[in-house]
Amino acid sequence: MSKPIGYYTNYTPGDGSYLESLQEKYGSTLEQMTKREKLFLVSTLASHLCVAQEGETRDEIYILSVDLQAKLPASDQAGILEALVAQIRWGQNHEQQ
Incomplete structure (x- = not known):
């Protein structure tokens, strides 16, 4: 099972970062990508x-x-x-x- 991108990066929910926008667009485990x-x-x-x-x-x-x-x-x-x-x-x- 995949872990969310915050597990692998310095992303903190609600921090307004690029990683947050990435997660919002493609999902916490990037499941919206092929x-x-x-x-x-x-x-x-x-x-x-x-x-x-x-x-x-x-x-x-x-x-x-x-x-x-x-x-x-x-x-x-x-x-x-x-x-x-x-x-x-x-x-x-x-x-x-």
Whole structure:
């Protein structure tokens, strides 16, 4: 079961923020969006955060991205996505030398 966006963000009900207007328009769990629309937002936000991050991406990671898409079913791809998001948000990340 999905949790409301306030669980994941700094949104406080009644704060008049952009997150409040987002919740009012699309629902507290963004249930008014299709799966495709949610995936689109994931990809654009990930791209934006990636560009803002210092450093380069190793060639092997580009190859890995192709392999993950070709060799894993959609359910496992979504699981890897969930694991990556948790690591980005809460985990320890290896810093490139």
